[in-house]
Structures are given as structure tokens and as C-alpha cells.
Amino acid sequence: MYCENCGKKLNEGADVCLECGHKVNNNQNTFNVQNIPSEYKPVSMWGYFGYQILFAIPFIGWIILIIFAIVHSNINVRNFARSYFCFLIVLGILFVILFTVGAGAVAITA
Ligand SMILES: [Zn+2]
Structure with a gap:
């Protein structure tokens, strides 16, 4: 020391x-943040912000998202990636529903 x-x-x-x-x-x-093992280290607000932008990139970001959700060493990043993955699935389902309803409405009115 x-x-x-x-x-x-x-x-x-x-x-x-x-x-x-x-x-x-x-x-x-x-208690000292410096003493926390790297796998439990908190992610800063800008860290989450950066990951959010990264995961929002179509295809490349989604591949990174899936990799992070499975193998990232930090539990906070891993959980955030998993949460964002679920969010994207819900968004995708909503998009499909709205698209189907919209296409149906166009077909009826046309
Ligand atoms: Zn001294």
C-alpha cells in the first residue's frame, strides 16, 4: 500500500x-467504485447513451447488441443489451401490426 x-x-x-x-x-x-470488480462496474449515463446509439444502428448495431447480450463481461452492459433486445422485438411487432392494419385500411378504401 x-x-x-x-x-x-x-x-x-x-x-x-x-x-x-x-x-x-x-x-x-x-465502499469505493474503484474497488468494484470490472464485471460489476456501473455504466455511466454517457456509457448507456453511447450503447443506445450503437444498438440503434440497423444490422451492425443489432449484431453487436446480440453479442453483448450473450458474452459481454460486464453484467450491467449485458443486462442493458438484453433489455434493448426485448425493446427492439416489441418495436418490431408493433411495426408489423401497424403496417398490416395500415395496408388493410388502404386495401379497403382503395
Ligand atoms: Zn505520506
Whole structure:
């Protein structure tokens, strides 16, 4: 472990840095985003925004979406890709229904 203040290497279990006197934080249970394993790391708002734009690209984005939904190492990205996949399916079904109804209406009025 190294001193947060001066960067000097600390002795194991030291409460204070012998170099600069900075208090050492020995509490290993302190919640810190930096300590979260990469597979659980939160995705930033701009991260989600970027993925959303990427997944909205027809064909290339959809292939990336399916790959991410199956094999991405981060659970948050994986779940977001799965959720977006379901959203695209619902959108596709709605599109087919509206197209069918619209085509039917045109056929009747024509
Ligand atoms: Zn120090």
C-alpha cells in the first residue's frame, strides 16, 4: 500500500505515513467504485447513451447488441443489451401490426 498524500510505500498495518504524517485509511470495507470488480462496474449515463446509439444502428448495431447480450463481461452492459433486445422485438411487432392494419385500411378504401 502507498500513501495517498505523498505516494511513499507504507509499512503493513501502518496507521500513519512516516514520511508526511498523513492518516492512512485502513478500512477495507469502505465502499469505493474503484474497488468494484470490472464485471460489476456501473455504466455511466454517457456509457448507456453511447450503447443506445450503437444498438440503434440497423444490422451492425443489432449484431453487436446480440453479442453483448450473450458474452459481454460486464453484467450491467449485458443486462442493458438484453433489455434493448426485448425493446427492439416489441418495436418490431408493433411495426408489423401497424403496417398490416395500415395496408388493410388502404386495401379497403382503395
Ligand atoms: Zn505520506
